[in-house]
Amino acid sequence: MPKIKPFKGVRAAADKAAHLISRTYQDYGKKELKAQLKYNPYSFLQILNPGYKFNQEISGIERFSLVRNRYLEFKEEGYLIQDEQPAFYLYENIDPHHSYTGIIAGTSTKDYQDNKIKKHEDTLSFKEVLFKDYLKSAGFNAEPVLLTYKDRPDINQMIDQVKKRQPDTFFSTTDFNSHKIWAITDPQMIESLEKQFQEIPELYIADGHHRSASSSLLSQEMDPDQESYHYFMSLLIAENQLNIYEFNRQIKDLNGLTKEEFLIQLDQNFRIQNRGIELYKPSKKHHFSMYLDGEFYSLYLRKGLYEISNPLQDLDTQMLYDLILKPILGIQDLRTDQRIKYSYGKHDIMHIKERVDSKEFAVGFGLFPATVEQMKSIADADLRMPPKSTFIRPKLPSGLIIYEF
Known part of the structure; x- marks a missing residue:
């Protein structure tokens, strides 16, 4: 059964917390990143982008060692403080629409x-390998892997009990998110949580596959007695709290086909309805929206033509690849083909329209979100989703709690 352990987390000083945490590094455009580095000396991005101090780009192992230096400087300045006792950390994130x-x-x-x-x-x-080397050089991990489990009343009861007291940390950020942290240090409560999670048959990675794989690689390089290297930081959250959103697709060309030829080939497997200028989004699985040449289309899978023999084939992103992207548009490798791009978001259907209208892309596809049940059944069958099949919230900020090796 899964094993969890408390650890001595490193957290921002109370008066710095709202300024210190950041989104994941790759989420920033160049202009926003530059502004954050210029105007916020407390930002965790100062640690992740150590070359800014020297006004130059630094990469590879040299960058990793400088990340370590900036991290130690933040601790020396008192911006980051390590807890004295090992703890589990109860974390609540409240955004304008959800609470996790x-x-x-x-x-x-x-x-x-x-x-x-x-x-x-x-x-x-x-x-x-790259992130494994980063972890080894930096000596810390600042972004937890998101793990999910089937809802359990006993764990919920303990969470409710902890939340009756005032949080140890409570602050809001400019993205209208509130963050609350309670450190759980009581030995009896820690032991109870460990036992409760040991009764769970398995955990599922919702987000953070590369981080967990890199941590596993690192653990295989380290001695068994170096215990901290044989664990990785995770946020454990009940599956009924997850929100899964779709990743949509845009393709740069029609693989040499005319619009009419393309529609005829689509007709082999889909019932096609022209929706004109209606901003059409699919309403259930196995339905797709398409934007092509200034018009939206709904695509309904023709029954009986596509054999579904495993959970992966029931997934819309796999179906789109099997029936359209590979055989018609010639997209072979979804990870390396530069003709396909991915996007998500509440208003993404409008984003697709804009990108196609600008001639940056020839066609865009909107998908219906996958479910937790689909994600779990694919994992249980030891199968793998196509890349960018799910966008899952919550997304944890960097630097909220740091796990030191």
């Missing part, structure tokens, strides 16, 4: 290797 609560803990790399922590996405080996 989960437990931040160390989770076992052996459980990951033994498939007690199940995966639904493939990882790229070069990224695994």
Whole structure:
């Protein structure tokens, strides 16, 4: 059964917390990143982008060691403070539309290797190695892996009990998110949580496949007695709290086909309805929206023509690949083909229209979101989703709680 452990987290000083945490590094455009580095000396981005101090781009192992230096400087300045006692951390995130609560803990790399922590996405080996080297050089991990489990009343009861007291940390950020943290240090409560999670048959990775794979690689390089390397930081959250959104697709060309030829080939597997200028979004699985040459279309899978023999084939992103992207548009490798791009968001259907109207792309496809049940059934069958099949919230900020090796 999955094993979790408390750890001595490193957290921002109370008066710096709202300024210190950041979104994941790759989420920033160049202009926004530059502004954050210029005007916010407390931002965790100062640690992740150590070359800014020297006004130059630094990469590779040299960057990793400088990240370590900036991190130690933040601790020396008192911006970051390590807790004196090992703890589990109850974390609540409240945004304008949802509230999420989960437990931040160390989770076992052996459980990951033994498939007690199940995966639904493939990882790229070069990224695994790169992040493994980063973790080893930097000596800390600042972004938890998002793990999910079937809702349990006993864990919910303990969470409710902890939330009756005032949080240790409570602050809001300019994206209209509120963040609350309670450190759980009571030995009896820690023991109870460990036992409760040991009764759960398996955990599922919702987000963070590369981070967990890299942590597993690192653990295999380290001695067994170096215990901290054999765990990785995770946010454990009940699956009924997850929100899964769709990733849509845009393709740069029609693979040499005219619009009419393309529609005729689509007609082999789909009932096609022209929706004109209606901003059409699919309303259930196996339905797709398409924007082509100034018009929206609904695509309904023709019954009986596509054999579904495993959970992966029931997934819309796989179906789109099997029936359209590969055979008609010639997209072979979804990870490397530069003709396909991915996007998501509440208003993404308008974004698709704008990108196609600008001639940047020839066609765009809107999908219906996958479900937690689909994600779990694919992981249980030891299958892997196509890349960019799910966009899952909550998204945890960097630097909220830091796990030191």
